Amino acid sequence: MATRAKAGGWLQGKTVRKGGISSTNTRSNTPQIQSTSSTVFGGGVKDASGRTSEYFSMDDQCPVCKSDRYLNPKLRLLVSSCYHKMCESCIDRLFTLGPAPCPICNKVLRKLAFTPQTFEDLGVEKEVAIRRRIAKEFNKRREDFTDLRAYNDYLEEVEDITFNLIYEVDIPQTEARINAYRAQNAALIELNIQREEAYAQALKEQEEGDRREREMRAMELRREEEEEREEREKGRRDIIDKLETSDKDAAKVIAKSRANALKRSTARSTSTTVLQSNAKLLRSRAAQSTAIPDAPHIPLQDDWYAYEDKYIIGNSGYHDFMSEAVRRDREGIMRAGGYRVEEAWERALRSAVGALDLPPLSAPDSAHCMFSINS
Amino acid sequence: MDAVEKANAERQRRWVKDQKVGEGTYAVVYRGREASTGRKVAIKKIKVGQFKDGLDMSAIREVKYLRELHHQNIIELLDVFSSKTNLNLVLEFLDSDLEMIIKDRSLVFLPADIKSWMAMTFRGLEFCHRNFVLHRDLKPNNLLVASDGQLKIADFGLARDFADPGYKMTCQVITRWYRPPELLFGCRYYSSAVDIWSVGTIFAELMLRIPYLPGESDMDQLKTIFRALGTPTEEDWPGHTKLPDYIPVGQFPKTPLRDLFTAASADTLNLLSKCLIYEPRRRISAKEALFHPYFTALPYPTHPSKLPKCTTNASARALEEVDGNVEMNSTGPGVKVNNARLKRKLASPNDDSKTRSIARRLDFTKQTPQS
Numbered sequence: 001m002a003t004r005a006k007a008g009g010w011l012q013g014k015t016v017r018k019g020g021i022s023s024t025n026t027r028s029n030t031p032q033i034q035s036t037s038s039t040v041f042g043g044g045v046k047d048a049s050g051r052t053s054e055y056f057s058m059d060d061q062c063p064v065c066k067s068d069r070y071l072n073p074k075l076r077l078l079v080s081s082c083y084h085k086m087c088e089s090c091i092d093r094l095f096t097l098g099p100a101p102c103p104i105c106n107k108v109l110r111k112l113a114f115t116p117q118t119f120e121d122l123g124v125e126k127e128v129a130i131r132r133r134i135a136k137e138f139n140k141r142r143e144d145f146t147d148l149r150a151y152n153d154y155l156e157e158v159e160d161i162t163f164n165l166i167y168e169v170d171i172p173q174t175e176a177r178i179n180a181y182r183a184q185n186a187a188l189i190e191l192n193i194q195r196e197e198a199y200a201q202a203l204k205e206q207e208e209g210d211r212r213e214r215e216m217r218a219m220e221l222r223r224e225e226e227e228e229r230e231e232r233e234k235g236r237r238d239i240i241d242k243l244e245t246s247d248k249d250a251a252k253v254i255a256k257s258r259a260n261a262l263k264r265s266t267a268r269s270t271s272t273t274v275l276q277s278n279a280k281l282l283r284s285r286a287a288q289s290t291a292i293p294d295a296p297h298i299p300l301q302d303d304w305y306a307y308e309d310k311y312i313i314g315n316s317g318y319h320d321f322m323s324e325a326v327r328r329d330r331e332g333i334m335r336a337g338g339y340r341v342e343e344a345w346e347r348a349l350r351s352a353v354g355a356l357d358l359p360p361l362s363a364p365d366s367a368h369c370m371f372s373i374n375s
Numbered sequence: 376m377d378a379v380e381k382a383n384a385e386r387q388r389r390w391v392k393d394q395k396v397g398e399g400t401y402a403v404v405y406r407g408r409e410a411s412t413g414r415k416v417a418i419k420k421i422k423v424g425q426f427k428d429g430l431d432m433s434a435i436r437e438v439k440y441l442r443e444l445h446h447q448n449i450i451e452l453l454d455v456f457s458s459k460t461n462l463n464l465v466l467e468f469l470d471s472d473l474e475m476i477i478k479d480r481s482l483v484f485l486p487a488d489i490k491s492w493m494a495m496t497f498r499g500l501e502f503c504h505r506n507f508v509l510h511r512d513l514k515p516n517n518l519l520v521a522s523d524g525q526l527k528i529a530d531f532g533l534a535r536d537f538a539d540p541g542y543k544m545t546c547q548v549i550t551r552w553y554r555p556p557e558l559l560f561g562c563r564y565y566s567s568a569v570d571i572w573s574v575g576t577i578f579a580e581l582m583l584r585i586p587y588l589p590g591e592s593d594m595d596q597l598k599t600i601f602r603a604l605g606t607p608t609e610e611d612w613p614g615h616t617k618l619p620d621y622i623p624v625g626q627f628p629k630t631p632l633r634d635l636f637t638a639a640s641a642d643t644l645n646l647l648s649k650c651l652i653y654e655p656r657r658r659i660s661a662k663e664a665l666f667h668p669y670f671t672a673l674p675y676p677t678h679p680s681k682l683p684k685c686t687t688n689a690s691a692r693a694l695e696e697v698d699g700n701v702e703m704n705s706t707g708p709g710v711k712v713n714n715a716r717l718k719r720k721l722a723s724p725n726d727d728s729k730t731r732s733i734a735r736r737l738d739f740t741k742q743t744p745q746s
Binding site for chain 1: 447483485487490494498501505507537538539540541557562563564565566567568569612613614615617618619654655656658662665666670671673674675676677678680681
């Protein structure tokens with residue numbers, strides 16, 4: 001296969017979904033890729049918009065069955081987890097009955113672990129996949145280190161691990177290193193993922209704001225043009241009417257209506273500035289949202305409910321004379337209105353134990369005694 | 376001069392009264408400042424002399440509850456002193472309210488902004504409820520916004536503490552559009568769930584930018600609610616047909632909230648629907664609401680300092696009010712410099728604004744135990 005020779009072609013971005021640039025290409029138009037397999041293969045390297053662009057060339061040939069694009073225009077090559085290519089029909093044939101060894105390197109493979117190919121060079125494919133995996137966990141930032149030296153050491157280590165994985169040096173030790181790192185930095189990793197998400201969110205908001213503003217501006221512009229055209233039309237008609245009916249000097253009439261038109265157009269331009277200032281306001285909000293970060297929601301900002309274990313409301317309620325009316329409420333009128341006698345009981349109990357924390361907790365045992373007033 | 380008078384004079388000296396910013400039935404509101412620090416405050420002067428049966432009910436309620444509730448999301452009562460025959464409440468100065476913000480069409484709300492306001496509202500309300508206080512007049516107009524964006528619950532003129540078992544409460548509370556169905560059915564025994572319904576309608580209003588359930592009369596209010604949320608069945612709300620003022624108002628089918636709130640996320644609609652459950656006992660509580668996934672889901676609630684604010688400056692509005700747009704039948708408490716013409720009135724059943732203060736005094740007698 002002549003992949004090496006064509007690496008330059010890929011670097012110029014010519015091959016993505018555009019058909020082969022092979023000199024032996026005899027077909028004038030690109031055949032549509034149409035999967036011959038019923039399995040939907042996921043994965044692959046996604047671009048920023050979440051799409052996978054699949055590599056595709058006229059010279060494709062399946063290394064297993066030697067079928068090529070000339071024999072089978074629907075040929076689609078997929079990549080295994082050991083980075084060997086084969087066509088969909090070979091995959092169906094070999095792996096439909098369960099995991100089987102790769103016909104090239106004998107590593108045991110599964111059908112669903114095949115992914116579409118994005119890059120012409122499978123080495124690049126592999127490196128991108130590994131770097132993505134590493135970046136997900138090794139996501140520390142400069143702020144997480146006290147000095148530049150420590151940060152550089154960390155980057156060095158990440159590069160080291162990546163290199164080992166790509167060139168398959170000391171795989172078990174490297175995996176162990178990754179696991180150790182993950183265990184040590186679980187909290188920080190989580191935090192950095194959240195930061196990343198928040199940043200993406202802010203970016204999205206800003207984009208949304210910009211888009212809205214652009215739309216509004218375009219709409220305003222259209223409306224204005226329309227208005228201006230109408231006005232010009234009206235002005236012209238006016239002049240003609242006036243020339244027709246008045247007996248004044250023609251030149252004077254024209255000059256007067258021109259002056260009127262000018263006045264109107266300046267009035268219009270001031271109304272535009274109001275809109276623009278509005279748009280500016282929106283933009284400044286978008287800018288702000290990156291300056292002061294939004295904090296996540298904290299349900300309660302005090303420890304009030306930490307004290308709740310000082311009493312327990314009796315399960316069967318209380319047969320006090322105060323709540324007799326509620327307990328006798330056969331019609332359920334108090335129930336239907338939402339009145340809760342439990343709230344009254346809770347209030348009574350809370351007031352009863354309210355002073356227990358005063359004076360301060362010199363004797364912790366007495367402060368934590370439970371009250372249960374059951375009848 | 377005895378000790379009490381001396382203490383009062385000392386307190387009075389701490390505060391300086393500036394210009395008048397509004398007037399209600401029972402109070403005049405002035406802008407003021409603390410003499411030593413220059414901190415802006417609002418001073419509410421309550422006219423005592425004109426009521427032959429003493430202080431107005433809502434003034435007593437306001438002092439009673441605000442003295443006890445100190446929380447970031449509840450308006451702070453800084454001081455109380457008397458001058459001549461008047462009682463003065465010194466409250467923190469807040470320049471806008473949520474209603475003004477909702478009505479300002481030049482502002483754009485992000486979903487995160489609404490989340491932030493709702494979180495602050497629920498936090499303030501949870502604090503009231505944990506202290507066994509019902510607010511009973513929640514509406515955008517009573518949610519004031521400080522200059523740093525913090526939302527504060529104000530106007531405790533209709534607040535009361537949770538009733539003891541068997542004691543009746545009045546059902547003529549809460550501005551009609553925000554009043555829950557159990558109060559419209561004349562229920563005299565209710566709980567904190569009434570406030571949650573109000574918060575639910577405010578939540579919807581924040582998304583729609585217009586009042587969610589604008590009924591024209593108490594009857595029409597029920598119809599409006601049922602049209603929006605479907606007529607409750609005995610299963611939805613056991614026992615509601617036995618309520619004192621129950622009247623059948625027609626059958627309306629349930630429509631999913633999704634039809635009206637097309638852009639809202641699933642979490643948002645879930646919380647909204649839990650605030651607007653017909654059976655009060657199943658309605659979500661303020662504490663449960665704070666733990667609802669809506670608040671923890673992305674996007675995070677907007678930092679208060681970044682929330683949209685009204686751009687019109689307060690002094691211009693203050694002048695306008697003094698010019699003669701002062702609303703004489705204002706619902707009273709709540710120190711805000713709001714546009715009087717836009718204010719929603721608390722409607723009493725006869726819906727006559729003149730009887731407003733009388734209706735409130737009637738409340739007082741209704742609250743005495745019946746047994």
